[in-house]
Amino acid sequence: xxxxxxxxxxxxxxxxxxxxxxxxxxxxxxxxxxxxxxxxxxxxxxxxxxxxxxxxxxxxxxxxxxxxxxxxxxxxxxxxxxxxxxxxxxxxxxxxxxxxxxxxxxxxxxxxxxxxxxxxxxxxxxxxxx
Numbered sequence: 001x002x003x004x005x006x007x008x009x010x011x012x013x014x015x016x017x018x019x020x021x022x023x024x025x026x027x028x029x030x031x032x033x034x035x036x037x038x039x040x041x042x043x044x045x046x047x048x049x050x051x052x053x054x055x056x057x058x059x060x061x062x063x064x065x066x067x068x069x070x071x072x073x074x075x076x077x078x079x080x081x082x083x084x085x086x087x088x089x090x091x092x093x094x095x096x097x098x099x100x101x102x103x104x105x106x107x108x109x110x111x112x113x114x115x116x117x118x119x120x121x122x123x124x125x126x127x128x129x130x
Contacts, residue, residue: 022048026120030127040123047116053082055109 026048027041057079064073083104086092 022052026116027123032127034126037123037126040119040126044116044119044123047112047119050107051109051112051116054104054107055081055112057081057084 023045026044032038032041058081059075059079062074062076064071066072080088083100086100087097
């Protein structure tokens with residue numbers, strides 16, 4: 001079941017509502033028919049999530065209000081990574097924070113990026129064979 005906007009024949013919103021998510025950004029839109037690609041795609045997504053959660057800061061939107069016909073959005077002053085937000089949270093137990101700190105200290109962003117590029121090249125090579 002899809003819902004479409006009137007007079008727009010190719011606008012099927014239920015198929016994919018967010019086009020710039022981590023899987024789409026790193027795996028792409030290719031059709032993955034081969035079951036042997038699943039471990040490779042899982043490894044790509046794990047690496048991409050580590051990079052995204054530990055090393056990519058994001059500014060969160062604080063408020064969104066409508067002024068006349070325009071929306072006015074207010075964002076945080078300083079960007080923070082999801083990892084930093086977890087460490088600052090009072091609701092997360094200290095044991096979880098300690099495990100995250102150990103994992104974060106063992107990560108090397110340059111090595112992760114090189115590994116991600118290598119995995120994506122391997123996926124593209126396997127997809128072009130088929």
